[in-house]
Amino acid sequence: MNCADYERLIALDVEGDLPQPQGRAAAEHLLSCPSCQKFEDSLKTSQALLKELGQEPLGEETLTEVRRRVRIGLAGAMQPEGLPVWRLALGVGVVAALIFTVVTLHHSSPGVKTRIVAERSTPASVAPPAHATINETPNSKIASRSAKSAPAARDLSNTAGRASKPGPISQAPPRVRSLKRPQGVPPSRFPSGALRANAEIQHPQPLTIKLLTDNPNVVIYWLID
Amino acid sequence: MESHDLALTMTGPAPEESTADSAQALERAMGGDRAAFDELLRCYERRVLMTAWRILGSKEDAQDAAQEVFLRLYRQLQRVDPKRPLMPWLYRMTVNVCHDLHRKRRWNPDLRVEEANCPSTEGDPTGEITRAEQKQMIAAALQTLTEKERSAVVLRDIEGLSTSEVAGILGSRETTVRSQISSARVKIKKFVERLERGRS
Secondary structure: OOHHHHHHHHHHHOOOOOOHHHHHHHHHHHHHOHHHHHHHHHHHHHHHHHHHHOOOOOOHHHHHHHHHHHHHHHHOOOOOOOOOHHHHHHHHHHHHHHHHHHHHHHHOOOOOOOEEEEEEOOOOOOOOOOEEEEEOOOOHHHHHHHHHHOHHHOOHHHHHHOOOOOOOOOOOOOOOOOOOOOOOOOHHHOOOOHHHHHHHHHOOOOEEEEEEOOOOOOEEEEEEO | OOOOOOOOOOOOOOOOOOHHHHHHHHHHHHOOOHHHHHHHHHHHHHHHHHHHHHHHOOHHHHHHHHHHHHHHHHHOHHHOOOOOOOHHHHHHHHHHHHHHHHHHOOOOHHHHHHHHHOOOOOOOOOOOOOHHHHHHHHHHHHOOOOHHHHHHHHHHHHOOOOHHHHHHHHOOOHHHHHHHHHHHHHHHHHHHHHHHHHHO
């Protein structure tokens, strides 16, 4: 170890921060090194000054100013954390922005063809998904595109009867179809959709609203519980 | 990073109010008593402000930092454990707030040291350095340190905490803190020597 190494040890030892074995080594070096002795004396002076910095008066006006600012901050509608007011406001804001976007897209730009499709995603074993077209433009191109981008919204006879076959994509716009009883279920146990309605009441599925535009890259989903 | 229990016995200067009193005030403040929060403010403001002043190097910045520390305390009152001393929590918050302020203002410590804090010899024909000027040099030297070195040395040497308490507050190992303190003390000493040589 050279003097530079010992300086770092002395810098700790001068305030008693050095563990004992290293402290002894530093003390032994100090006895035989005038340069490090000078370093230690100088360090003691700067340490004394450093400690005096903590005793300097802050001034009552400085403290008063801090108190005044804190009180103003507390009076300014400060709420302890945990109250969900801001979360509620944020949620309302997001929903309002979404509705505004949908309405603006739908009404203000005649060039943009949009279609809103509402559906409930239900497991196939319980019942086929109900499907209703709310608003539709008479544009076969959009219809075929919507069929590509939303396979669940296709004619359900494809998925129910021959789900394994890819089958041609229907060019006609999707139509509203009546509920079908699954094969193998006796009519008496499936009274015209009552079973499905009952299942939905017990296990409500989220309603999905898709806004399809004529831009294939833009599909807006809105999930409602 | 080693986690440390912040409920340490403080060996530094005694707070203006006893621990029992401040614990009671803290509990009442947690219950929404604004007067009790005011008691806490008066009890701890000096140490928070002093720590911030020495870390930031300016009283005005320290006032901003202290204000933010107490507002954060109010917002996070429910997270503070009233059974533990509040001061370590406040020290940690003060260091964090000072670091945030430091980054936000894109501080240039070199500029402050050279132009603002160093004592001038103009008007003093003897060139003798007074005690007050020496302290000014030390305060300027603090601003040449890295953020971590400055925080460690302020808590250890100015606030008088032990190395283990400083490690707990900064969330560092004791060996790391010792290394930072050692480096800081050597730098401060050398900086002051350079300034004194420049004057003479």
